[in-house]
Amino acid sequence: MQVEFEKVDAYEPDRTLKGKLRRRLIRLAHRRPAQVSLERPMVSFSFDDAPATACEAGARVLEARGLRGTYYFAAGLAGRDGPMGRFASGEDARRLHEAGHEIACHTYSHLDCGQSSRAATLEDVDRNAKSLAAWGAGEPVSFAYPYGDVAAPAKTALSGRFKTLRALHHGLITNGADLNQTPAVGIEGEEGFAQKDRGLRIDGVASLGETVDRDDRGCALPLDHDLGHVSFPAACAAACRPGPFRPSGS
Numbered sequence: 001m002q003v004e005f006e007k008v009d010a011y012e013p014d015r016t017l018k019g020k021l022r023r024r025l026i027r028l029a030h031r032r033p034a035q036v037s038l039e040r041p042m043v044s045f046s047f048d049d050a051p052a053t054a055c056e057a058g059a060r061v062l063e064a065r066g067l068r069g070t071y072y073f074a075a076g077l078a079g080r081d082g083p084m085g086r087f088a089s090g091e092d093a094r095r096l097h098e099a100g101h102e103i104a105c106h107t108y109s110h111l112d113c114g115q116s117s118r119a120a121t122l123e124d125v126d127r128n129a130k131s132l133a134a135w136g137a138g139e140p141v142s143f144a145y146p147y148g149d150v151a152a153p154a155k156t157a158l159s160g161r162f163k164t165l166r167a168l169h170h171g172l173i174t175n176g177a178d179l180n181q182t183p184a185v186g187i188e189g190e191e192g193f194a195q196k197d198r199g200l201r202i203d204g205v206a207s208l209g210e211t212v213d214r215d216d217r218g219c220a221l222p223l224d225h226d227l228g229h230v231s232f233p234a235a236c237a238a239a240c241r242p243g244p245f246r247p248s249g250s
């Protein structure tokens, strides 16, 4: 039987002043400080939602340099059409997992954790984790909040459930960073251009490595939805340790 999927529409999380304030304040609460002691700078490349292009072109770019990425899958989107094209399937996730990439957890329905209750969050996240395992893509140990947004009910519900819970505010993971709401370095869209203004040139991801160098022992989590257009200079591969970020903290 042919399964018909409904197209996924773009969704805008709360952009009001109240929403912005809530996002600022939640970063100060329910924290789980990281203990970072890296011998050298480290970059973890991650893709949210996992559009098919990220699993194909993105994976090719990384693998050609001996690197692996982290793919945050929302199983409820798998195989559907979305604003950025077709989302990858469970089969894609299993293939990436077998090639050594990390298949990580988003939420099943791409739930807005800035608005969801504790019970709804846990149910959606558990459903997603079970789906990834059923695909043969392993048990996820990392999580990313859809839209980078979270409020207290979801943050407390998921605290400690995963090694890292990634948000979208800009920054490196240094000592004391909150593992329940880690920063990231976006390299697409407006944020990518903003970084260019700040000297973090996206067309030289090597510059990210240089930035990490300056900051010493930091860890950057660059993220993109579709990396088909980005090239990785050799200097970056040399500067960065391949593989997903594993904090030494609790």
Ligand SMILES: [Zn+2]
Pocket (backbone or CB within 6 Å): 048, 049, 106, 110, 145, 146, 147
């Ligand atoms: Zn997402």
